[in-house]
Amino acid sequence: MTLREIAEADYPAIQALHRSVGWPERSLAGWRWLHANPARLDIGAPAGWIVDGPDGEPAGHVGNLIQRFRLGERRLHGATGFNIIVSAAVKGSSRAMLKTFIRQPDVFARYTFNANSRSQPLYVRHGMQAWPEQTHALKLSWIVAPLPLAISRLWRRLYDAAPGMVGSRERLMNDRLGRVARPALPPGVRVLTDFSDASPYAAFWTALAAEPRLLADRSPEIQRWRLQDPDLSQPPLILSFERDGAMVAYAIAMMAKSNILEPPVLEIIDLEALANHADVIPVLMTALRDAARAMGAAKLRLQAVSPQVLHRLGDFARTARREGGWGHCHAQFSPNAPDPALWSPTPYDGDYAVCLRPVPLEGVHAGVRAPAPGAHTASKA
Known part of the structure; x- marks a missing residue:
């Protein structure tokens, strides 16, 4: 099992993974559009990660949507993990993908606001907290x-x-x-x-x-x-x-x-x-x-x-x-992040x-x- 950054050659395999679990299939043009995200290019962050199965073909995926943020004159970036897909061939690899997502540098927060009821315990186990505290569910x-x-x-x-x-x-x-x-x-x-x-x-x-x-x-x-x-x-x-x-x-x-x-x-x-x-x-x-x-x-x-x-x-x-x-909103903030109370997503x-x-x-x-x-x-x- 190999975890690596997404490359353009992976897009057809990513489409197939989405098809296999009934999620909307982006076109190849759609994946290229996501890859051209100006905020991602700011910091050179990966567009996501792939887990290759025993046959060397992509069998797991997590997307990495980078967004710019503003706090007065201060400019920051945050990362949203999306569309975690794990096929039976790489069962258990979601832990490695989430760990890689959470440990990425140059972002003040790693978060998801769209976890389903089945996946949300994964985020808790990887150090993300239900947030905002009053409205995360x-x-x-x-x-x-x-x-x-x-x-x-x-x-x-x-x-x-x-x-x-x-x-x-x-x-x-x-x-x-x-x-x-x-x-x-x-x-x-x-x-x-x-x-x-x-x-x-x-x-x-x-x-x-x-x-x-x-x-x-x-x-x-x-x-x-x-x-x-x-x-x-x-x-x-x-x-x-x-x-x-x-x-x-x-x-x-x-x-x-x-x-x-x-x-x-x-x-x-x-x-x-x-x-x-x-x-x-x-x-x-x-x-x-x-x-x-x-x-x-x-x-x-x-x-x-x-x-x-x-x-x-x-x-x-x-x-x-x-x-x-259920807690569909989870976040982990870097030690030098602004006060989360300043953020109203x-x-x-x-x-x-x-x-x-x-x-x-x-x-x-x-x-x-x-x-x-x-x-x-x-x-x-």
Whole structure:
């Protein structure tokens, strides 16, 4: 068994590993896009690691998503481990992969905000702590279409009882998916498309980065790189809020579908506001909820929550369904790291933007063949 850094020649084997456990398969262009991550190139970090099996072929994988951070004038980097896959040929190698991930230099924190219930004990055993302490096990959702959710539960029960009867056709699709939705937006809310260096968004980022907080880099450069992901089936929905002629808050959400038996969900990737304009967060949430319905989603979901975000949500926090229930957020901080209390992460800080399964829009009305949902119980994180 050999543990080594990922090379471009490994991409087809990595695709096959993802296929074997039912995870979304990135295209070769998608893996090259991830490899070109500007933050990773800053510090020359590996894009991830491979474990070769007895036959010399890749049989295990862990991705390494590097993000830039800002704390005033200080620039830092953090590392998110994602898509740990261990085949039977290299059973037990997850320990070596996680150890290598955690020991990597030049990052103030190593973390995951997307651990599943089966994998989360691995992180604890490797010195990562459940964090944020108050919200590490919390996911929030808001139902906009109850019927598809009920039908999905029935499909899941059928699959559990007789997997062969389900087939591989995509279920719970609808005619609104993939179409340009034009929901009525609340006053002050706009669809955001301009991420140029002289845009209102750039001014917003400058003001946000000047606050005394530890923030994942949301610069126009990084946003442009994210939007170039070749595996997106449709662009994310990005909304801004303007007050007195200036942008003071924004939100990113993307449509996703976990597997063939789950309904589409509008996943909130980011939700940020300047400190003295936090009151506009519920307005953006109202716009996102209305957009979820117009875009064909069954619910709106926020999969990583901090205490600050919970407070800013206001009544939306009180009306949300609580999902999760296990420690899906874990972190380990370097001895010289900033005070973790300065960091209020959203899903943007984690791997959700690169790991969510896009809604398969090709053949949306004819039904799309896809891996069965049972693969999600495989040994992966």
